[in-house]
Amino acid sequence: MRRTARDLITVAAIALALGVFSAGALGAASVSRDSKNCIACHEEATPGIVADWRKSAHARVTMNEALGKSKLKRRVSAVEPPEALKAVVVGCAECHNINPKDHKDTFDHNAYQVHVIVTPKDCATCHPTEVTQYGRNLMAYARTNLRNNPVYHGLAKEVNGIHGYDGETITRREPSAATNLESCDFCHGSTVEVAGTETRETIMEEMDFPILKGWPNQGVGRVNPDGSRGACSACHARHHFSIEVARKPYTCSECHKGPDVPAYRVYMVSKHGNIFSSLQHSWDFNAVPWVVGKHFTAPTCATCHVSLVTSEGGYVVAKRTHQMNDRSEWRLFGLIYAHAHPKSPDTTIIKNKAGLPLPTELTGEPVSAFLIDAKERENRRLTMQELCFACHSSGWVEGRFKQLAATIRETNEKTLTATKLLLKAWERGAARGLVQGDSIFNEAIERKWTEAWLFYANSIRFSSAMCGADYGVFANGRWYLAKTIRELQDWVEFKTK
């Protein structure tokens, strides 16, 4: 139930009837008539987001102005945007009322055909290149790849499931939809579906709204009611859509901070992270293009993985990408062994010799047919190194990349050691796993093995790749990996002797 401020209705109703708003109250004169009507009520209904939007580039720049900028300065990639959008700024209606027929979540709202969920397909109206690139990104398939991979779906169920105890054994019920939404699916994305309509009281009057399953959600691999994949708002926080937010590492940290994927934590103990933390107040996070040394003096996540970066002289150090892994040759995390990136963002198509949808065998051997080849790996490495060279000598850069290659080999080797110990436990019947057709994640000893690679080997590689050494030694890296191997040994020796 909402507060009801009936006096608001009068004000808004009058305003709607008159259709007259000052530029000061509703934004620049180039706000569309439809958006002005949205704002008339939402200024009071949801004042926070209206005020937030007013601070955005969307509220200030028309498509014509955006297209008028030189190529390096341009923030839109559309060449021929719809005529109706050209002279207006991007207000509520330009996003929430667009493509109504594609959206199963479209509903009638004060005579407008509105959808709650703005999707990549909607954003592609002005930003088509970014949306296309994003579609080639593993992140666009984050939900699909988790849900449709029985190994990983099994892990998710064991983590989120509701465990009981009947006095003899541990039982497990399936996790609830609510729990999935606020755990794995929070980052990986939900499938949003319309499940009917309901009437809600609002500050204006009773209104009908769609009932949305899988909502709220902003996961990067969200499957939307228009069939598209992803949520641009995962990184471009509503309703300011600030490029500053997307460029700062805090955004990435929403999903890349935990022990399974500690990119943010590693970054923050690196020299780069230190300089960012210390001097960010003097940087320009809104400039396009982003000029190395001028606008920033150390990279953030976006610098290396996403942004268009140039020198002050205009040399393009790196082109903008939203594929995000096209500057990375190795997939360092999430799987049992590090390996070259998969060719397709849809990893459910991979099959290893054991028939499992995994990019390596259980021994670490890569399933090469599904992975990028040496040439593509080199391309990606060289693309990334161009960014390093902007501040570092060849000797420095190549030294670092050699260290990473050694670390990938050694962490894979240590993971194999942990795996051999678990196989021994299964063989001897001390635990029940692949050999017995049982889950490989449910027993305490299997959890310990999982941590060996999911947390520790993974963290060591991150700490190597991003030069955040401190995290990879005692924080959650080599110390714990070596300790885990010894504990696995301790347990196996006890149980099998």
Added chain:
Amino acid sequence: MRRTARDLITVAAIALALGVFSAGALGAASVSRDSKNCIACHEEATPGIVADWRKSAHARVTMNEALGKSKLKRRVSAVEPPEALKAVVVGCAECHNINPKDHKDTFDHNAYQVHVIVTPKDCATCHPTEVTQYGRNLMAYARTNLRNNPVYHGLAKEVNGIHGYDGETITRREPSAATNLESCDFCHGSTVEVAGTETRETIMEEMDFPILKGWPNQGVGRVNPDGSRGACSACHARHHFSIEVARKPYTCSECHKGPDVPAYRVYMVSKHGNIFSSLQHSWDFNAVPWVVGKHFTAPTCATCHVSLVTSEGGYVVAKRTHQMNDRSEWRLFGLIYAHAHPKSPDTTIIKNKAGLPLPTELTGEPVSAFLIDAKERENRRLTMQELCFACHSSGWVEGRFKQLAATIRETNEKTLTATKLLLKAWERGAARGLVQGDSIFNEAIERKWTEAWLFYANSIRFSSAMCGADYGVFANGRWYLAKTIRELQDWVEFKTK
């Protein structure tokens, strides 16, 4: 021993004798004569805090000016403050020399009756509403509720005690007063008592000071020498008393960051925390009232739990409160099971069926007579939701609150599973606990059980309530809770077979 700067004495003595100070040296002309005398010496004795105070609103605004502001802009709640305070700014003497007879720690200091410890009762001179509200807050009883609850006091002694080993068994001495002061009591508060007087060398001359037991301390439930409870300086850091500091989450993090109460960590991986971190430099943390969307574009801890928040149009989204839990229906942390908030901030009055001062039974069943009822729970939930509605739609908000309700149920259920395993261990004599009349926190297996609820179930609920999913999955949540249940099973099976 202090440095002795005898030349300072001359300067200060002359200054005192003349009673003449420039406004530049001692602050505005409206600094009281008494405070000017304090500053004359402390400018050199403790230059840091004098300079800090000069930056404060206290140093710039007289009570008359404060009272002259419109109601929403006013920062004082006194209606009839003492006449003597009206025309002066709030200097040293206005806080440290006030209410001398109430203060057992009052001592003679250069002919002034001074007390070191400024208490909520002192602050109530100008801020009575806030102090009254704070008195209804669980935090005001943080010390009492910990010390006078034998279950929790037992946990504290097991954590802080000094363990020895005599070759056969582990011994435990009581923790020292020093250790208690810098562990539990640091946040929960000490009892400050005067234990005599001592003479100390100062930069001026030898002087007498009270010997204070339980000092230094700024814990939120501190029992003060005037009988009052709390320390406003816990959140309003001396001597700037900046509202900016109190509104930023770093303040809360001093006590709410560890695995037992990781509110700060959860916030920082939420979208709210990301936006705060990224854009705080452009927000106004000193404005009163605090206007959503204008002064800030995402909530901090204070926004949701304390602050007066309005829309730009002047609509009051939330009234200021210092009770802090009056917008929260559930008590998520600190106890074995989540439950509705207790009615009284003094929780030592609660008794469950087993006679323990706990708000639930060991099975999780709430001890409802001592807890707020459904109506009050709804009131609190709606008050909180008003803040959400400032930026989010009804569907979004209600979806989130449903998730939290499910999570409370499910984490309580998992905690019960862990508890059943421990009960089994006690029944079978594999460990010694309630059944044997032994501590429930001293053995290794009991520690593991404690982590199940104190760390993991608790963190999952926080991560749900504050939408910081990442923390609730692998960081310190579902992964570890499920793993702990499996490890308890492993241990119990081994010990009881």
Added chain:
Amino acid sequence: MRRTARDLITVAAIALALGVFSAGALGAASVSRDSKNCIACHEEATPGIVADWRKSAHARVTMNEALGKSKLKRRVSAVEPPEALKAVVVGCAECHNINPKDHKDTFDHNAYQVHVIVTPKDCATCHPTEVTQYGRNLMAYARTNLRNNPVYHGLAKEVNGIHGYDGETITRREPSAATNLESCDFCHGSTVEVAGTETRETIMEEMDFPILKGWPNQGVGRVNPDGSRGACSACHARHHFSIEVARKPYTCSECHKGPDVPAYRVYMVSKHGNIFSSLQHSWDFNAVPWVVGKHFTAPTCATCHVSLVTSEGGYVVAKRTHQMNDRSEWRLFGLIYAHAHPKSPDTTIIKNKAGLPLPTELTGEPVSAFLIDAKERENRRLTMQELCFACHSSGWVEGRFKQLAATIRETNEKTLTATKLLLKAWERGAARGLVQGDSIFNEAIERKWTEAWLFYANSIRFSSAMCGADYGVFANGRWYLAKTIRELQDWVEFKTK
């Protein structure tokens, strides 16, 4: 392989030939001719660092100007710097071309004798006092003390080594040089040696460069090709060398954040850390001297351990030091028991009764002959307390120091308890350690014992010393130390019964 931009050659070649650059393009007119020549190419070769350097004091201030400042404001300590440096700012050549004969890494680069690695000996040209002080710092010996101490070197090998499993036992290969460089040596420092010459493609043409072993590295105890120890760039990040960066705690956090040395984490939950985080935007991190209360209102790491701090009246609260431990009486971390600081930064000279290079016996008894005496301890304590007194009363400060003393005693006592349990395991043959002449770090139970002191006792002391209570209770302190003792007991009882 680098991008080749042959057109750049033309531009640079012409520029070099003409020797004419505008002040705008190459910095102030007082940039030396040699440095201008460096910049001519590196402006395009490594644009990030050239732009970074332009923001530095080095790029703006000549030695003559630096020497002209009053003593408290001066940032250089040289009295008679080389004549050639006096009239120019500190550009590329002034650091990378200096002392060519001392540098084994000197090579011919476009007719200049250049070295890649700028060392403390190079920095001493203008900052001799700081370099001398740093040489008395434990940090200058961080590599030596780790590598040449067989106990600690043994720990490092067990952490970094590559573990295998042959079906029966765990094997261990020596860690690779690459792994050492990005783990222990990353912070402790490498030994950098020239191992030949190689030809590399550059954006200009093919050039010869030295092959450097132990590179890249910026560890604090780096052994340099000119025989000096240390890397000023560890804290003074290249090429801005901003005093702001060195004064902010993020710099220290690069090496002091992990569970073995969590100074940064403790600081961030302290009141000091809260005030820093909340108000740093309003502080002046570039002012020299640093005036307490005016330029900052709470200390950072540098304030207490390094910086020159004065009152606004010019009273010197603390002199600048780069010894860094000369305000600290206790060595709180890294060793099994806390103890007074060693006299010499070279700790490999210490021998305890058991003949081990440790500053205490295995029972905690200090090896006093090698440690600072009571008088020096008092001196250091009083020096530190002067900083506290700038904002705190004597009672407050002495209360805190008493708490620390108690905590050192009690954590040492608990560590002894853990050690006794391990000794029992060794005696009974449940584990193989000193008694059996085996590593004391390789078995699971030995790892648990190591965590008792390296992580938990250590963290408790930090949290006491820096008033960050939250970290020392549940985060990584008393809870885990007491739990570890109980788990050691559990394991020993099971294995020895």
